[in-house]
Amino acid sequence: MKTDIVLVKANNQKKIFQDLSKDLSGKEPPLWIILTAAFLREKGFTVSVIDAEAENLDVKETVKRAMAFDPLLVSVIVSGTNPSASTINMPSARDVLAGFRDAAPQVIRAIGGLHPSALPERTLREEPADFLFKGEGFRAHAELLDELKSGKSRADDFSIKGLWQNKSGNIVPNPDDPNIEDLGELPMAAWDLLPMDRYRAHNWHCFGHIEERNPYAVIYTSLGCPFRCGFCCINAIFGGPGIRYRPPVKVIEEVDYLVKNYGVKNIKVLDELFAMNWRHVEEICDGLIELGHELNLWVYGRVDTVKPFMLEKMKKAGINWIAYGFEAGSKKVRDGVSKGRFDQDQIKEIVKMTHDAGINIVANFIFGLPDDDKETMQETLDLAKELNCAYANLYCAMAYPGSQLYNDAVEQGLALPKDWSAYSQFSVDSLPLPTKHLSSGEVLKFRDLAFDDYHADPKYLNMIKEKFGEKTLENITTMCSVKLKRNNYEYNDNQYFSNTGDIL
Numbered sequence: 003m004k005t006d007i008v009l010v011k012a013n014n015q016k017k018i019f020q021d022l023s024k025d026l027s028g029k030e031p032p033l034w035i036i037l038t039a040a041f042l043r044e045k046g047f048t049v050s051v052i053d054a055e056a057e058n059l060d061v062k063e064t065v066k067r068a069m070a071f072d073p074l075l076v077s078v079i080v081s082g083t084n085p086s087a088s089t090i091n092m093p094s095a096r097d098v099l100a101g102f103r104d105a106a107p108q109v110i111r112a113i114g115g116l117h118p119s120a121l122p123e124r125t126l127r128e129e130p131a132d133f134l135f136k137g138e139g140f141r142a143h144a145e146l147l148d149e150l151k152s153g154k155s156r157a158d159d160f161s162i163k164g165l166w167q168n169k170s171g172n173i174v175p176n177p178d179d180p181n182i183e184d185l186g187e188l189p190m191a192a193w194d195l196l197p198m199d200r201y202r203a204h205n206w207h208c209f210g211h212i213e214e215r216n217p218y219a220v221i222y223t224s225l226g227c228p229f230r231c232g233f234c235c236i237n238a239i240f241g242g243p244g245i246r247y248r249p250p251v252k253v254i255e256e257v258d259y260l261v262k263n264y265g266v267k268n269i270k271v272l273d274e275l276f277a278m279n280w281r282h283v284e285e286i287c288d289g290l291i292e293l294g295h296e297l298n299l300w301v302y303g304r305v306d307t308v309k310p311f312m313l314e315k316m317k318k319a320g321i322n323w324i325a326y327g328f329e330a331g332s333k334k335v336r337d338g339v340s341k342g343r344f345d346q347d348q349i350k351e352i353v354k355m356t357h358d359a360g361i362n363i364v365a366n367f368i369f370g371l372p373d374d375d376k377e378t379m380q381e382t383l384d385l386a387k388e389l390n391c392a393y394a395n396l397y398c399a400m401a402y403p404g405s406q407l408y409n410d411a412v413e414q415g416l417a418l419p420k421d422w423s424a425y426s427q428f429s430v431d432s433l434p435l436p437t438k439h440l441s442s443g444e445v446l447k448f449r450d451l452a453f454d455d456y457h458a459d460p461k462y463l464n465m466i467k468e469k470f471g472e473k474t475l476e477n478i479t480t481m482c483s484v485k486l487k488r489n490n491y492e493y494n495d496n497q498y499f500s501n502t503g504d505i506l
Contacts, residue, residue, distance in 0.1 A: 005071035014094035080115035088116035092422035120238035120404030206393035232339035238404025254289035277303035287319035313359035331381035370445030398434035
């Protein structure tokens with residue numbers, strides 16, 4: 003039977019994560035793909051999904067698997083569940099599209115997701131795709147399929163909002179397609195199209211029960227973000243700042259479905275800011291509490307949006323982790339990327355408040371923001387170690403396409419990575435943004451030294467052992483034993499240590 007569309011997630015794990023991809027990194031279900039699949043099935047189309055990453059398929063295997071469905075359209079979606087997860091997957095998307103072009107030229111090829119939405123013209127010029135979906139792409143996918151099934155070919159004209167076309171090298175845009183305002187119109191994601199036994203949570207998400215990382219799922223309760231942080235590109239796919247809420251009853255139904263059908267316990271809430279709108283949070287938490295399932299959820303919050311009365315109910319609902327974006331130890335550095343609405347005292351207060359509620363914290367920090375120098379990066383590391391949260395994501399600033407940092411870098415003529423893989427935090431060719439004071443290599447080296455310093459701190463390790471036990475401590479030791487290979491260090495290892503032992 004001929005399938006209308008095959009939606010593909012390409013496999014790029016090894017290049018993105020190096021040896022971390024073997025056991026330590028998470029493997030997340032491709033939520034955008036199964037949301038699109040559910041939308042299209044509801045419209046009457048036949049849909050198949052290939053998650054080449056989860057099944058560890060190479061390009062030839064991916065193409066062969068897809069061609070078994072005899073598709074009219076293949077759409078490679080390059081969106082993950084955080085702002086950094088799209089650009090870094092462009093090389094694998096390109097390889098898969100080229101594989102279809104070479105092995106099955108009759109199949110029409112499309113690409114969509116966050117990165118393609120941020121750079122639609124460049125993407126269509128560089129990648130072997132006939133069409134590009136700019137924005138969320140739900141309706142555009144359906145309308146393109148309708149026209150293709152009516153007999154149109156890749157050479158014809160298409161007037162579809164949100165669809166861009168490559169006509170023999172001539173890039174033809176269409177107007178943007180407005181977002182679906184009522185998220186209640188979207189059906190539940192098509193979980194039945196995925197190999198649900200292949201997904202695993204991040205290691206820290208399961209501290210205390212480190213051997214129970216799967217099954218794992220990702221859900222959303224809202225789409226978009228109302229803020230304009232300069233380092234973030236998430237709103238490129240949404241067309242600008244803003245937030246739309248999913249009906250809480252739909253969220254509760256999906257969690258119940260995942261538990262009953264797949265035994266899911268570990269769940270990531272995709273929302274850029276779950277812990278913000280108290281009425282929305284309360285209704286979802288009440289529903290989760292009423293379900294009575296044993297859950298281990300993690301959500302995102304902001305220092306200036308989380309309130310004390312939220313936390314107790316969130317904990318009762320099974321929300322055991324909150325990821326906060328503290329970003330930098332210097333308020334001046336935070337101000338430089340529009341993340342300066344809170345000070346150090348507020349950061350320390352929210353950490354204490356969250357810990358007092360029994361919720362663990364993933365503390366997110368960024369080294370190499372535009373105003374960073376050696377001293378301010380040391381301030382950031384010092385703050386991270388003082389807070390001593392259960393886990394710390396220590397990132398380098400990357401000028402992701404769709405972010406203000408990217409626009410500024412282009413305007414200023416700064417050197418940007420030649421290959422999209424260099425936007426990965428963990429790849430061999432990782433190349434962060436230089437600051438006003440430091441080179442890319444200096445930032446990268448500092449980050450790697452800081453990661454080891456944080457996770458080897460006796461204060462941190464003692465806390466982990468006491469709170470989560472010996473097996474979790476062993477997992478952290480194993481994680482830190484995996485040393486990343488880097489091509490872009492520009493100085494020797496000793497340059498960054500002072501006589502006091504601080505990283506400078």
